[in-house]
Amino acid sequence: MSGADLAVSRAAPEEAPIVANLMQFYIHDFSELWFDRAIEGELEPDGRFSDYPGLDAYWSDPTREAWLFRIKGRPVGFALVNDVAHSRTPVDRAVAEFFIVRKHRRRGVGLAAAHALFGTAWGVWEAAVVRRNVGALAFWRRAAQSYPGVRDVVEEDHDDALWNGAILRFRVG
Numbered sequence: 001m002s003g004a005d006l007a008v009s010r011a012a013p014e015e016a017p018i019v020a021n022l023m024q025f026y027i028h029d030f031s032e033l034w035f036d037r038a039i040e041g042e043l044e045p046d047g048r049f050s051d052y053p054g055l056d057a058y059w060s061d062p063t064r065e066a067w068l069f070r071i072k073g074r075p076v077g078f079a080l081v082n083d084v085a086h087s088r089t090p091v092d093r094a095v096a097e098f099f100i101v102r103k104h105r106r107r108g109v110g111l112a113a114a115h116a117l118f119g120t121a122w123g124v125w126e127a128a129v130v131r132r133n134v135g136a137l138a139f140w141r142r143a144a145q146s147y148p149g150v151r152d153v154v155e156e157d158h159d160d161a162l163w164n165g166a167i168l169r170f171r172v173g
């Protein structure tokens with residue numbers, strides 16, 4: 001299955017549990033990067049990661065959007081998009097979280113999903129990537145470079161109170 005089979009849609013309020021379920025897998029992936037942190041990345045006694053803070057706001061705050069990615073009707077990933085800049089430069093849209101399930105990785109599904117998101121809003125977009133997430137940085141560079149409507153790509157390296165890692169900013173449209 002490739003990105004060509006992908007369906008990208010806004011997650012409706014009744015689909016919030018699907019996003020929350022996928023979030024568990026996403027946090028599990030990130031927990032590998034948090035091996036040296038005390039509590040972050042630890043499971044709760046019930047065997048789940050604690051709920052993602054503020055997820056509900058993606059269905060009440062008009063600046064926040066949750067997206068679901070599906071192939072043949074089955075969930076293969078999700079994205080949370082908002083307007084919160086990790087640099088001090090305001091942006092129109094920021095990719096807060098973005099995830100493709102492991103089975104479907106490295107087949108262009110992530111690129112197709114990112115490009116579908118870029119197509120939803122013109123303006124300045126941001127993707128901030130934590131320093132240890134080396135593969136994701138390669139992914140976002142590729143996603144920005146390969147979308148026909150993208151220009152003015154800026155990549156900054158931050159190590160401050162707001163962010164530790166790369167911040168990609170680019171204009172869509």
Ligand SMILES: CC(C)(COP(=O)(O)OP(=O)(O)OC[C@H]1O[C@@H](n2cnc3c(N)ncnc32)[C@H](O)[C@@H]1OP(=O)(O)O)[C@@H](O)C(=O)NCCC(=O)NCCS
Pocket residue numbers: 026029097098099100101104105106107108109110111112128129130133134135136138139140142
């Ligand atoms: C990062 C992620 C979204 C990529 O999704 P994907 O569907 O595998 O991405 P694609 O197949 O569209 O990759 C497109 C290109 O991006 C680059 N890329 C993607 N994943 C990469 C990795 N792990 N290492 C290096 N380059 C990578 C490659 O250039 C790739 O092209 P190629 O496969 O022909 O070499 C996915 O690995 C994931 O969900 N990771 C865990 C969560 C995460 O880190 N999210 C990003 C938060 S900023």
